Amino acid sequence: MKTTPRTSGVQAGRLSAKALAENFQDLHAPFDDHEAMVAADRCYFCYDAPCIAACPTAIDIPLFIRQIQAGHPNGAAKTIFEQNILGGMCARVCPTETLCEEACVREAAEGKPVQIGRLQRFATDGLMSSGVHPFTRSEATGKRIAVVGAGPAGLACAHRLAMKGHEVVIFDGRSKPGGLNEFGIASYKSVDNFAQSEVEWLMKIGGISLRTGERLGGSLTLEALRAEYDAVFLAIGLAGVNALRAEGEDCENVLDAVDFIADLRQTGNLSSLPVGRNVVVIGGGMTAVDAAVQSKLLGADQVTIVYRRGQDGMSASRYEQDLATSKGVRLVFNAQPLAVHGNGTVREVEFEYTESAGGTLTGTGETFRLAADQVFKAIGQTLEGAPEGLALDGNKIAVTGPGRTSEAGVWAGGDCAAGGNDLTVTAVAEGRDAAMDIHAQLMG
Amino acid sequence: MADLSTNFVGIKSPNPFWLASAPPTDKEYNVRRAYEAGWGGVVWKTLGLDPHIVNVNGPRYGVVYGADRRVLGINNIELITDRPLDVNLREIKAVKRDYPDRAMVVSLMVPCEEWAWKEILPKVEETGADGIELNFGCPHGMSERGMGAAVGQVPEYIEMVTRWCKANTRMPVLVKLTPNITDVRYPARAAHAGGADAVSLINTISSITSVNLDTMSPEPSIDGKGSHGGYCGAAVKPIALNMVAEIARDRETAGLPISGIGGITTWRDAAEFLSLGAGSVQVCTAAMVYGFGIVKELKAGLSDWMDEKGYTSVDQVTGRAVPNVTDWQYLNLNYVTKARIDQDACIKCGRCYAACEDTSHQAISMSPDRVFEVIDEECVACNLCVDVCPVEDCITMEELQPGMTDLRTGKVVEAEYANWTTHPNNPSAKAAE
Numbered sequence A: 001m002k003t004t005p006r007t008s009g010v011q012a013g014r015l016s017a018k019a020l021a022e023n024f025q026d027l028h029a030p031f032d033d034h035e036a037m038v039a040a041d042r043c044y045f046c047y048d049a050p051c052i053a054a055c056p057t058a059i060d061i062p063l064f065i066r067q068i069q070a071g072h073p074n075g076a077a078k079t080i081f082e083q084n085i086l087g088g089m090c091a092r093v094c095p096t097e098t099l100c101e102e103a104c105v106r107e108a109a110e111g112k113p114v115q116i117g118r119l120q121r122f123a124t125d126g127l128m129s130s131g132v133h134p135f136t137r138s139e140a141t142g143k144r145i146a147v148v149g150a151g152p153a154g155l156a157c158a159h160r161l162a163m164k165g166h167e168v169v170i171f172d173g174r175s176k177p178g179g180l181n182e183f184g185i186a187s188y189k190s191v192d193n194f195a196q197s198e199v200e201w202l203m204k205i206g207g208i209s210l211r212t213g214e215r216l217g218g219s220l221t222l223e224a225l226r227a228e229y230d231a232v233f234l235a236i237g238l239a240g241v242n243a244l245r246a247e248g249e250d251c252e253n254v255l256d257a258v259d260f261i262a263d264l265r266q267t268g269n270l271s272s273l274p275v276g277r278n279v280v281v282i283g284g285g286m287t288a289v290d291a292a293v294q295s296k297l298l299g300a301d302q303v304t305i306v307y308r309r310g311q312d313g314m315s316a317s318r319y320e321q322d323l324a325t326s327k328g329v330r331l332v333f334n335a336q337p338l339a340v341h342g343n344g345t346v347r348e349v350e351f352e353y354t355e356s357a358g359g360t361l362t363g364t365g366e367t368f369r370l371a372a373d374q375v376f377k378a379i380g381q382t383l384e385g386a387p388e389g390l391a392l393d394g395n396k397i398a399v400t401g402p403g404r405t406s407e408a409g410v411w412a413g414g415d416c417a418a419g420g421n422d423l424t425v426t427a428v429a430e431g432r433d434a435a436m437d438i439h440a441q442l443m444g
Numbered sequence B: 001m002a003d004l005s006t007n008f009v010g011i012k013s014p015n016p017f018w019l020a021s022a023p024p025t026d027k028e029y030n031v032r033r034a035y036e037a038g039w040g041g042v043v044w045k046t047l048g049l050d051p052h053i054v055n056v057n058g059p060r061y062g063v064v065y066g067a068d069r070r071v072l073g074i075n076n077i078e079l080i081t082d083r084p085l086d087v088n089l090r091e092i093k094a095v096k097r098d099y100p101d102r103a104m105v106v107s108l109m110v111p112c113e114e115w116a117w118k119e120i121l122p123k124v125e126e127t128g129a130d131g132i133e134l135n136f137g138c139p140h141g142m143s144e145r146g147m148g149a150a151v152g153q154v155p156e157y158i159e160m161v162t163r164w165c166k167a168n169t170r171m172p173v174l175v176k177l178t179p180n181i182t183d184v185r186y187p188a189r190a191a192h193a194g195g196a197d198a199v200s201l202i203n204t205i206s207s208i209t210s211v212n213l214d215t216m217s218p219e220p221s222i223d224g225k226g227s228h229g230g231y232c233g234a235a236v237k238p239i240a241l242n243m244v245a246e247i248a249r250d251r252e253t254a255g256l257p258i259s260g261i262g263g264i265t266t267w268r269d270a271a272e273f274l275s276l277g278a279g280s281v282q283v284c285t286a287a288m289v290y291g292f293g294i295v296k297e298l299k300a301g302l303s304d305w306m307d308e309k310g311y312t313s314v315d316q317v318t319g320r321a322v323p324n325v326t327d328w329q330y331l332n333l334n335y336v337t338k339a340r341i342d343q344d345a346c347i348k349c350g351r352c353y354a355a356c357e358d359t360s361h362q363a364i365s366m367s368p369d370r371v372f373e374v375i376d377e378e379c380v381a382c383n384l385c386v387d388v389c390p391v392e393d394c395i396t397m398e399e400l401q402p403g404m405t406d407l408r409t410g411k412v413v414e415a416e417y418a419n420w421t422t423h424p425n426n427p428s429a430k431a432a433e
Ligand SMILES: Cc1cc2nc3c(=O)[nH]c(=O)nc-3n(C[C@H](O)[C@H](O)[C@H](O)COP(=O)(O)OP(=O)(O)OC[C@H]3O[C@@H](n4cnc5c(N)ncnc54)[C@H](O)[C@@H]3O)c2cc1C
Pocket: A093, A094, A095, A148, A149, A150, A151, A152, A153, A154, A171, A172, A173, A174, A177, A178, A179, A180, A181, A184, A185, A186, A189, A214, A215, A216, A217, A235, A236, A237, A238, A239, A258, A261, A286, A287, A290, A384, A385, A413, A414, A415, A416, A421, A422, A423, A424, A425, A427
């Protein structure tokens, strides 16, 4: 019998290969030249523009848009890359609705901001696809720096250091660089193997060598790195996953959303990826939304996100929530998981409604159950494998200023460092700023 | 409902909208379609003597775009008709016969010798056309042959040729002026002196729209070379409006009928030309960009506006604004305004700030939370902030009433009108007694 969305259990191939290919194509098609001109023309070239302040990497947005208007998209791309070397990925994944585009004066005026993200993609795609790398390195300094983690923070730091004339070695525990750009970001935000081409393009600066399969805490120690290199930048992200702490959590088919997403990003064949008929996602962030939407796109029949607080508390933006509902995902608020039921394999999840008073969340006692043959846990990632001895701030590496840790010669940035908002663009900003600080200290 | 019909120097037309002499009026097929679409009249594409001229066989037009490829201006290197004279005349006759209620004016350009005009005028008359327009305007191609703008730039020639035409035809004579001169009043006066029934203006403006930076050829490029062409379309409207007004208020030509041309794109543009003295208007580029259908908007817009204002006929509009066009020295220096920013409408883009701070009078303050306010002590009321603000009516000019103090000058605003001619700083001021 043919497998369909309503076939029970966890099954691969619920949709035809054609439907899957359509579902996982670019969320927003790139602008063509004329669309870009029209969109660029809407920019008012504001004085001391609010969008710049709202961009964690402070790209000179009005300038790059004006360069597009003036028929100089490669100049626009350079303006972007000067501030944000991963401007290509950021153009795809930034929640612009809560960053630059939220600050756009046309958002205030008409509820229709200038489409900054898509214009950024237009400019960066053009230059990157021509294969040109727009920067060159300063004279060699003779300094060597170790970067641990090849995600956005590590890559941005390495690039800036290389530009300044330093030699950089990036270590990453995984087999491929890119961090969550490669293993986390939703497929439809980064199609056509963009994460890997971006890394290749970035590395064209020269002076960066990449050593994959080397883990801090495994083959590497901070001590050894410090001894061998002039400085160390830690950008190891959040490798751990929070537990549900609900009864029955160890039932089969109760999975970490990030693993599901990583499998999805790495598969060469979407038809081979199993997904449940009834999928329940627990959490309220981008990971939850991405797991839910992609389950739906793979052909799950019923997908529900259950979040323990109200809608406004969700860290996924309203835009992301709307994306989920538009794909047919149901959102349930104010409910927390009590227990996972099933005979070894999950069948149902039991939730209790919640109430929040004065910031604390309490169960109301009223419960309900959702049928589930697959459950994704997306209730947050945690720092794992941070070297002993570094001071922590909460669950992250404590930093002051541009990423200085408690140990001299060691910097940290991106998701693993305290502060910031766990976005790609913030990781880039922190990596870049740490690089500038490392450079200043080494060259003092 | 307002009556849009006009009688312009004896040429009757159901509405004041004529198609200017150009490709839209190049042949019978076009003109029939234009009449069917509702145009009040046409000025037929300029005729010349046989053998007819030839046009280039590559691109004739260059363009200037605004946002979204909106055409702001076009230039052309097209010449007068490139079809035999008798073909044109036959077609004119046929169309006029079928559309007797529409204006049919025939544009002419022949060598600057009387025999040539004597030869062509009877032939045109024979078609039943309502009038002729002398093309003294074309800035390219024909002027190098001693016609078009080459005549239009020499007032004596204009007067002479106009006089020949008046002597050799009973048809009304419109003289079409070139803007490629320093003071349009001189050619207008010459036309008037030669007995012209009306002037029409403007023809196109000598121009190069752009240069191809790869080939280093001006556009439109013919095999790697370009030539100056004639600029027209919305971009030229301000220049045309001024020229029309200059003629309308010149003592020597006051009252001379004017057919207004240049950048007319909407009913509002047309109404502005009428108000500055035009009795009919002609359209070329807007029709070339959008097609004949725009005449519906032109007619409906003008008619509704006239109804709203209580004007019942076009001649009530003609010239209404002329008395308000004056020379700078007569402007009231006691009229004092200040910019005002509506904080509720402000979207905080800061363009007014950049404009005033960088290029004007440092009269707008900006707070850390992006509140922009006018500093009355510095504001000279130049209007730049109003012009650059993207929100309509967010920044406006407020008039200071007599008795109020202008904080910039410290002077109390006076109720009396006072101008430069009596200003103490004017060395040649006549002391106001
Ligand atoms: C599912 C999901 C979707 C997301 N979607 C978006 C989005 O749409 N937009 C957005 O802005 N942000 C999104 N984010 C957040 C964003 O991906 C992260 O904020 C960003 O990737 C952080 O960059 P980083 O360089 O700090 O860490 P990471 O990208 O996590 O990179 C860390 C790197 O370090 C390596 N590493 C870890 N531990 C070690 C070790 N001990 N030794 C050696 N190497 C190690 C890892 O293999 C990895 O390559 C999403 C996150 C997730 C999980």
